[in-house]
Amino acid sequence: MSVFNLPDLGEGLQEAELVAWHVGEGDHVVADQPLVSVETDKAVVEIPSPRAGRIAHCHGKPGAIVAVGAPLVEFDEAPNADAGSVVGTVPQAAPPIPEAPARPGPAAGAQTGLVKAAPAVRALARKLGVDLAGMAGTGPGGAVISADIEAAAGAVTGGGAVAEGGAVEPLRGVRRAMARNMARAHAEIVPATVTDTADIASWPPGTDITIRLLRALATAAAAEPALNATWLGFDEGRRLNDRIDIGIATDTPDGLFVPVLRDVGNRDAGDLRHGLERMKADVRARSIPPGELRGATITLSNFGMFGGQNAALVVVPPQVAIVGAGRIRDAVVAREGSVAIRRVLPLSLTFDHRAVMGGEAARFLAAMITDLAEPL
Secondary structure, eight states: OEEEEOOOOSTTOOEEEEEEESOOTTOEEOTTOEEEEEEETTEEEEEEOSSOEEEEEEOOOTTOEEETTSEEEEESSOOOTTOOSOOOOOSSOOOOOOSSOOOOOOOTTOOGGGSOBOHHHHHHHHHHTOOOTTOOOOSGGGOBOHHHHHHHTTTTTOOSOOOOOSOOOOOOHHHHHHHHHHHHHHHHOOEEEEEEEEEOTTOOTTOOHHHHHHHHHHHHHHHOGGGSEEEEETTTEEEEOSSOOEEEOEEETTEEEOOEEOOGGGOOHHHHHHHHHHHHHHHHTTOOOGGGGSOOSEEEEOGGGTSOSOOOOOOOTTBOEEEEEOOOEEEEEEETTEEEEEEEEEEEEEEETTTOOHHHHHHHHHHHHHHHTSOO
């Protein structure tokens, strides 16, 4: 019996949610035939078969959370010579990782340094006050994963009295990915926020607001590259990115998606609008490729279309900044020595103070405001 484990899905992902099986026990499959659809990092992807053979057992039902490296399917034939991704032969496969694992107990003589855990998991443990010493992880090879930390801290299991009544909504799919990203950001980022207002009274009717924001953001990133940077860590510092790849925060009933619009500084308005429409369609259809949800160098949130003026937004590492656009409104302002009613656009810039100085952030925001004040 040979076992195919859930492969590494990239970007440091630790687990995936099973969405739908495309094969059943007893089915004969060929190499590269889709086995199962899984959801992770806000995208649904198909996992292909690494070989031809007969499926003996499928691990987990739709909705189950499976750790990377955990058993996915078993083949009842001997492995082919070119099986490649088929790993190991085990007498009995372990079950998929439970949604809320039991609180781990300490092991005698264990030391924190010997516990297997990714840096982000260790940061979350510090944030939630969880001691890793002696913790028995439920990840591959006994590694501690975020779910173990949350369970130990009572974040998953409740950790005390809770209110009665009301519908319970388990974290699944996109919302689960968002919750993990927010927890990681809260554990790692040192946030600071500056706000200001752009006078947009000179805009002609029908101005494409999102395109104007993208152009202004790209102009500001060129003028002050510190905000279009990637945080590499205390040993390496930050990388100032040559290309401006903007993550577009997109609200959906399923949760928050952040598709990435590439090389914004070198594209015209028509091309950017076409790219935005294509990304929106892919998000609605849940068919957006995982690669288009990764690699943003800075993020834009146009939350003002729903309401609100200013916000302290969340920077998701390794990015160092996120720009928020509030609700456009008419405001009474002082202009050329007199009082006037002008159309204004509130802006918020939240940045990681480990990587960005306040002066850099203020200059970036000022460059955006100057660009937005122009008619076109």
